[in-house]
Amino acid sequence: MIGNDIIDLALAQQESNWRRKGFLEKLFTQEEQLLIAKAKNQEIMVWNLWSRKEAAYKIYNRETGIRGYIPKQLACFYENETKGTVCCNEHVYHTQTTITNDFIYTIATTEPRYFSQIQKINPDTETRKTNGIPYLVDAITLISKPVSISHHGRFWEVITL
């Protein structure tokens, strides 16, 4: 399974005041708060970790059917700027993050080998939904493939496995 999450950094700056009292404490674990405090660019670290949690949550939600606002249960293990894992109640997800001046984008998978198999698809591609979960039906084989869609501000990313 796969999940993705993109953050438009310019929009995030308008929408969120991450320095607000209580904001980091409610969303991030102690370890993550320490990573943010120590980061050279704290804002980038906030959104880097947040995009990992969001991408991982999409898989967790699909795997378990559990819906909730559980950012602190999705604990990030930060290997480096672009790599890491997110653990949530014994589920482990692998993450790859891309950072540019304009956006932060994370893809999460249940297996590391999936990263090389992920295909990016055109955001205009017609997808269907069951219980709010998007999928794509291959026109030739009629096999349905899971899709993960992320949109924020100027950016859309749609991927399939």
Added chain:
Amino acid sequence: MNKREIIEHLKAIIKPYIQDQNAFESLTEETDFINDLKINSANLVDVILDIEEKFDIIIDNQAMEKMVNVKAAIEIIENHLAEK
């Protein structure tokens, strides 16, 4: 504070964060913050912090986890107010 008053305060709190005006105007207890009102998940924490400030309550992790729709928010606020 009765339920109607709680809903009015709640509507005032969520208004700056909503991205679907129609869903906001036809808001019911079943309205979902993210799926219906299209509140950005990173802004849901602002809704929670604003609720804490407005009602002078503390929403812990367990309560926060349930905070995905209007109904859950009302229940959490009611429970906290009842404890006061």
